[in-house]
Amino acid sequence: MSIILKAENISKQYRLGTVGTGTLGDDLKRWWYGIRGKEDPFLKVGAVNERNSLANEDYVWALRDINFDVKQGEVLGIIGKNGAGKSTLLKLLSRVTSPTTGTIKTKGRIASLLEIGTGFHPELTGRENIFMNGAVLGMTRMEIKNKLEEIIAFSGCEKYIDTPVKRYSSGMTVRLGFAVAAHLEPEILVVDEVLAVGDAEFQKKAIGKMQDLSTGEGRTVLFVSHNMASIQNLCTRVMLLRNGLNEKIGFTDDVINYYLEKFRNTTTSKDLNERLDRKGNGMLKFLRFSFENENGRETNALQSGRNCHMNIEIINTTRKKISNVRISVGIDDNQSRRITLLDNTLTNLDIEFKPMEFKIIKIIIPKLPLQGGQYYFTLFSSIDQNIADWIINAGGFEVEFGDYFNTGKIVDSTQGNFLTHHKFSIISG
Known part of the structure; x- marks a missing residue:
């Protein structure tokens, strides 16, 4: 297979502080x-892209000396901790911004889904945006028309296709955006983590579509995700970024195992106020989280089969009353596979906020049904289905093995990571 994309020594530098000063x-x-005749001095300076420390220089390298190539029909996964430079790399590859140094060579059309609503005009309807996106990709009106019904059906937005996109929820916008990007026949499809906004059914359909594009149609896909299960199912190779550097690139399982062993440690900081890698309109803001054992003592190590609480501090940043609030905690195992979801809408609890109100949301988990091991969680909030605050990998916790069944026996980790009460009975024939 021929090389369809080649990145040579690409770097991206940003100036910190107020732009223009x-x-x-x-x-x-x-x-x-x-x-x-001397070298540009600003190509020599610049702090390492380490988000955990305060900057002491005026410039920072978001990416530094990245080299790789992608073959036609290949699916390349891009992983790394928040702030590693994944989204910056995709913006460079999509021509949204230019590299400070280096060159990027591509063949054919590139379609990108980098953020919610990428390339959409909010005042235009979904149908009109499909035609506009196709025109940007260089397609004729007849080519777009031939794909129109297929795009609309795949997105699941038939009922609202003639409604302005500004009326769409975040999930609807992502579904339509992916449907457009995937069906307008790009040679290279670039997809960021935004796919996680969609529901589980759509995520499965989207991953299936990307597999069809690569194996059936010979298209190339670049896919950024924190979900290691999706990366393993979809990608032929994976590149790991760390602090703007290419830490490792190779076969999927090798790179994922290296990443999990070296970098996925439990978040030690429980203060979320300074997290810069959050998404949403900011009307709600997560401030802090903590866990308590059944004695009410704050801890980061819980025990299987014991009662525990999770406290989430959150504030309404606006001067108006807010209702129709959804707050959820998605819990993942150490391979980023979703284990369960804690969500107020599933328990029919209505949450409202007065103007500028601060709340502590307490989630009670009786008899923690998780097996011993390391777990991570994502915090998500929305108002009327529009994302307010979303922090991927907000933190982590450890679960110790315990006597879940009160039998004096501790189930080892080979028996799975989720426990449930059950009962055997013998019925004579």
Whole structure:
């Protein structure tokens, strides 16, 4: 198979602080170095893209010296912790922004789904946006028309296809955006984590479509995700980014195992106020989380079969009353497979906020049904189905093996990671 995408020594540098302050002096300095035949001084400086420490320099390298190539029909997964540079890399590959150094060579059309509503005009209807996106990709009106019904059916938005996109929920926008990007015959499809907004049924359908594109139609897919199960099912190779650097690239299982062993440690900080990698409109904001054992003592190590509580501190950042609030906690195992979901809408609990109100949401979990091991969770909130605050991998906790069945026996980890009460009975024939 021929190489369809090649990245050579690409780097991306950003200026920290207020954009535009002091740039004239920097431009003069760059010009002065240039006329003397010296290297640009701002290609030499720049802090490492380490999000856990305060910056002490004016510039930061979001990506540094990235090299890789992708063959036609290949599915390349891109993984790494939040802030590693994954989304920046996809923006460079999609031509949303240009690299500071290096070159990117591609063959054919690129379709991207990087953020919710990418490429959509909010005042236009879903149908009109399909035609606009197709025109941007260089397709004729007749080509788009031939694909129109298939796109609409795949998105599941038939009822609202002639409604302005600004009226769509986040999930509807993502479904339509993916349907457009996948069906307008791009040679390269670039998909970011936004797919996680959709429901489980749509995620399964979207992954199936990406598999069909790569194996059946010979299309190339670049896929960013925190879900290791999706990466394993879909990708032929994986690239691991760390602090803007290419830490490892290779076969899927090798890279995922390396990542899980080296980098997926439990988050030690419980303060979420400074997390910059959150998504949403910001009307609600997660501030802090904590776990308590059945004695009410704060802990990060829970025990299987014991009662426990999770406390989530959250604030309404607006000066108006908010209702129709959904708050959910998605719990994953150490391979990023979703184990269960804690959600107020599933328990019919209505949550409302007064203007600027602060709340502590307590989630009570009787007889914790998780087997011993390491777990991670994502925090999600929405208002009227629009994302308010969403933090992927917000934190983690450890579960110790316990006597879940009160029989004096501890079930070992080979028996699965989810426990449930059950009863055997013998009925004579």
